[in-house]
Amino acid sequence: MTKMPLLLLAALALVVSGCSLPWTPRTAMVWKRVVPAGDCHCADGSQFAFWERRADPAKVVLFLNGGGVCWDAETCAFTSTEIPGESDFYDWNLEGTNPENRSGMFDTTRGDNPFAEYSYLYVSSCTGDAHLGNASQKYSPTLTVEHHGYVNGTAALDYLAEHYPDAEEVVVVGKTAGSVAAPLYGALVADRLPDAQVTVLGGQSGAWPDHPEFNTKILDETWGAYDAAPEWAVDGLAAQDWGVPRFWTQAGLRDPDLVMARFDFAYDPHAAVEVTQWMDGDPPDLLAEIDRNETAIEAAGVALHSYTAPGDDHGIFDFENAFYDTEVEGVRLVDWIEELIDDDDPPDDVRCDRCDP
Template sequence: MTGISRAARHRALSAALPLLAVLGLVLAGCDAPWAAKSMEWKRIVPTADCDCADGSEFAFWERRADPTRVVFFLNGGGVCWDANSCAFTSTAGEQEGESEFYDWNLKGTNPENRSGMFDVTRSDNPFADHSFLYVSSCTGDAHLGNVSQKYSDTLTVEHNGYANGTAAVDHLARNYPDATEVVVIGKTAGSIAAPLYGGLVADRLPDARVTVLGGQSGAWPDNPDFNTDVLDAAWGAYDTMPDWAVRGLTAREWGVPRFWTQAGRHDPDLVLSRFDYAHDPNAAVEITEWEHGDSPSLDPVPGFDELAVIDANERAIEAGGVNLRSYTAPGSGHGIFEHKTFYEIEVDGTRLVDWLDALVTDDPPEDVHCTECGS
């Protein structure tokens, strides 16, 4: 198939899928073995050199179902970049391993059988039959870091998120070599790296249609000081990335919105998309220090206009030659993936779940954007 794009290969495969589906139903007794079953997770401890911020064991979770369709889920978990925010100290009643800033180990982390996207017994769940890899962040670096950072004489943090995340990508490539559809979904801080992981997955599984959905990081700014002080100096991410992810950019220029541009330029067959609430007060709360403006929702920068930043970021990404599909819902909601609101969100007559179903199985749909977005 040399010389044929992934999109062309996917279209050819899609043409054969109805026959394959019929054959699969016959072989499975008219019902796939994973259909309508709740989540059953297996904990995977990678053999690679992986660990959490405090040096404890890293793991991810797998739900094995349809081997040709996989969701690669990058969970949130918060971020940190100095001795205060990275301290291994539980605060505000958090359990051991968690603080108001980030999770530094996996104690208490368990995907269990959740609602929302993880309720695979619902007929309107577009991912009901998919296999899942559930990758939590426990390194404070949004799945991007690659440095052992000594913040003080008593605090050394293993910003090891990239090694952890790519170990899960390795597992995906080894165990799902015949995947035809991979959906990379990032949640909150976990979503800022989603387009980069989309590119990594596409490199490893070149015959698969790879869709990326970044959930609730549209308001993260492209701030040169954040890029150099955190992404580069604190997390060591800039020097860790594959060449295509940083090509043509200095560390100061390599900001979060550019992740989308770099991934889309690297692989034009990637389907890139995002979801945001227009005025989510928590979506970018981790990085208020680098926000501009005055707004009531993001203390200590009251008045910051999340929607204006979301829309400006999308315009900048698309000005770079990348088509970013987007769904912008009104109001100040926050969680979607693990809540019943996943099925309830509807904007201008289009349900989010229907939009996602079209996104991953058909020609990508038009953008959905609230007209009355609230405040």
């Protein structure tokens, strides 16, 4: 029988005993499950939790995972496909969630990982509302869904502020639907930790539209996001005018020191499949939507740094090959991110010259 390496045996012994591993640079992740107090739960009423990797207490990644969205009896049904707790539309509990199976930016043993030394808080969405909601919706006599994503997410923010009070750098990374709320959470982090440099990196929601019907019927009436948001996030905006691109605008106006950036594949059909009905064209031009949103955000006086890769791929942050191999116009994504979080002057925008799949 092959002998288990001594380091792994020591790690297992520490985990079993309830102790945490001493952190050194380039060590593999060890996760701790955290169950917050308060009215936190998933869509089906089950327990909500998030995960922590304790490393450098001065540098923290707040990772807002995707998990899909829903807003009616069909899309919000508690049905599972291959993974328990996950339907074709969204994750309705955490039964199938496991941050240990992630790679990409979660491979902290790699020398070219810009986040290798960071502590992590991994927050998954299990409420179908992109970390934004605070409402209980009865979609049928047998289906009541707890859209409590904002309640869950802000509980993780409170934990961040309490356990990392001296953080100097916080990077809010949002994946797909998790990136929809990333700028709002970035400003909320800055409110709680005013001495920290806060960077927001949203991935793959650049095409989500600012459409009055979506803003009113889904964000406001279904998820309760408009009423749940802090005052500055909705300041001067009616519910119909408070859309996803405005999240970036409101956050940037709230804290001009926020460094805000996005990543998108130009024609990723999965990144915005839920909201294409509120876009122009059939099918819509996703790159045109991305460009239109960025133009509107920057016209409001907010700097949005961007990296747009060609094609219709999906998945970047937790995919080993995509995260480390993506290169556009001679600039590697990981190098661009490192410059984004480490340099006083954020990097130039990177955009594919030929963006078609």
